[in-house]
Amino acid sequence: MRSIELKILLPFLFILVIAIATVGITSYVGSSRILHDLMSKFPASSSHINEDFVTQRLFDLQKYTILVAIIAILASCQLTIFFTYSIAMPIKKFVAACNELANGNFNIEVKYKSNDEIGILRDAFNTMAKKLKSYIDDVLRLKELNQKILNGINYxxxxxxxxxxxxxxxxxxxxxxxxxxxxxxxxxxxxxxxxxxxxxxxxxxxxxxxxxxxxxxxxxxxxxxxxxxxxxxxITEEEKLKQNMEHINRLVFIGEMSAALAHEIRNPLQGIQACFQVLESSFPNEEDETKSELYRAIYREIDRINRIITNLLQFARPSDPIPEKVSFARIMNEIKPFITSLLKEKALKLQCSIPEYDELYIDPNHLKQILMNLITNAIRASKNGGSINISLSLTQDDEVILCIKDEGIGIPAQNLNKIFTPFFTTFPGGNGLGLCVVQSLTLKNRGRIWIESTENRGTSVYLAFPAYLHNHTFARR
Ligand SMILES: Nc1ncnc2c1ncn2[C@@H]1O[C@H](COP(=O)(O)OP(=O)(O)OP(=O)(O)O)[C@@H](O)[C@H]1O
Ligand SMILES: [Mg+2]
Known part of the structure; x- marks a missing residue:
C-alpha cells in the first residue's frame, strides 16, 4: 500500500466493521435465545405470552439494531475518512516540500494551519528550509566570488x-x-x-x-x-619586450657614444680636407696620372668617412621632423637623378605604382633619406637585369603603406632580427647604418616599418605613414 490515507483508513474500517458486526450478531443471537427461553418456559397456550407478539417485537428489535448498526457504520466511515485526511494531508504537504528541497528549490514554505504537534513540525520545517536557503545562498555567493577571482586572474x-x-x-x-x-x-x-x-x-x-x-x-x-x-x-610578449628594451638600451648607449665620437672626428676631418686641398694645389706635377688617382682615392675615402659620420649623427640624434603635405611622386622625381646611375650599373628596372592620391604628412627630407637608403639596399641586393617595384596604397585607417620590393638575394631568416642593429652588414662596403637611420626616421615621423624576405627570392620593405588629411594634422592612428 503506497497511500498514507489507505494505511490509516483500512485498519479503522476493519475494526469498525468487526465491532458493528459483533454488536449485530450478539444482538441477533441474544434476542433469538431470549425468544427460545421464553417459549420453552411458557407453553404456547399460555395466556401470559403471545408468541407472535414477542416474535414480532424481537424481530423489530433486530431490525432496529441492524439499522442503527448500518447508520453507525456510515457515520463512522464519514468520520474515519475525515480524520484520515486530516492526518494524511499535512504529511503529504511535508513530503511534497521535502521533494522540492531535494530538487534544489529552497524557497519552499509549508502552509498548513494547525496549533498541535503538526503545527510545531511545520514551523520547524519552515525554519530549517529558511536556514538551508541562507547557507546555500552563502555557499553560492562564495562560489561565484571564487569563480570571479579565478577567472579574473591573469594566470x-x-x-x-x-x-x-x-x-x-x-x-x-x-x-x-x-x-x-x-x-x-x-x-x-x-x-x-x-x-x-x-x-x-x-x-x-x-x-x-x-x-x-x-x-x-x-x-x-x-x-x-x-x-x-x-x-x-x-610571457612571450613580455620576454620579447624585455629583450627589445635591452636592445634599445644598447642602441641608445651605442648611439650616444657614436654621436660623441662622430662629432669629435668631424672637425679634424674637415681640417684634413682643408689641408689636403692646400697641399694638392701646391703640387707642381698635376698631370701625373698616378698622383691624380691617389688624390681622387683620398677624396673618395674622406667623403665616405663623412657619409658614415652623417649617417651616424642622423641615427643617434635624428633631427626633429617638420611634417608637411608631401606628394610621394614629387619626392620620387627629386631622388631619381641620384639613383639612375646605380640602376644603370646593374641594368635594373624601377617600376613605380603610385595612385592618384599620394599625399603624406611627413618631413620631406626624412622621406628622401628613407627612400635613398631603402632603394640603395634594394639595388645592392638585386642581381643584374632584375627589377625593383615601389608601390603606394591608402588604407581605411588613413595610413599610407609604402612598399619597396626587390627580387634580390633576400635576407636569411637568422639575420632578420639583426638587420636593424647598428653596424650589422653583409653588403660589401656597407656600414650597417642605413636601416638604423630608416627605422629611427620612420618612428620620428610616426610611422611603422616591417620587412618580409625570403632568401634567394627577394625582400619587401613596408612602411606605414599617416596620410595627409585636410585638417593638416597627423592622421588618426
Ligand atoms: N633589400 C635587401 N635585400 C637583402 N638584404 C638586405 C636588404 N636590405 C638590407 N639588407 C641586409 O641588411 C643589412 C643592413 O642594411 P643597412 O642598410 O642597415 O646597412 P648596409 O646597407 O649594409 O650599409 P649602409 O646602408 O650603412 O651603407 C645589409 O647589410 C643586408 O645584409
Ligand atoms: Mg643600406
Missing part, C-alpha cells in the same frame, strides 16, 4: 588529478589554449609527465624546446590534496 589555472584527469580550467587558461595551441600542447605534456619526470615546482621554459617559434611559459605547480594546481602564463 591560466588548471587543476588535475594524479591520474592525469583535468578537473578544472579557468577562463584565462581556456583563452590561452584557444589562442596558442603550443600552450595547450605544453599543458598536456606537463600533466602527462608530471609524476614521471623531475620538474621543478616553478620556472620559465621555452616550448617547444627545439623549435624556433617557441613560446616562453612561466609556470608554478602546487599540490592540493590528491590533485595538483598548475598556474601558468604565456
Amino acid at each position: 591560466g589555472i588548471v587543476l588535475f588529478s594524479n591520474d592525469h584527469t583535468v578537473l578544472f580550467t579557468n577562463n584565462t587558461a581556456n583563452k590561452l589554449f584557444k589562442s596558442s595551441p603550443l600552450l595547450a600542447e605544453w599543458v598536456n605534456n606537463f600533466i602527462e609527465n608530471y609524476e614521471n619526470t623531475v620538474i621543478p615546482p616553478k620556472g620559465v621554459i621555452k616550448w617547444p624546446p627545439q623549435e624556433s617559434n617557441f613560446r616562453y611559459i612561466e609556470y608554478e605547480i602546487t599540490p592540493a590534496g590528491e590533485n595538483y594546481i598548475l598556474c601558468f602564463s604565456d
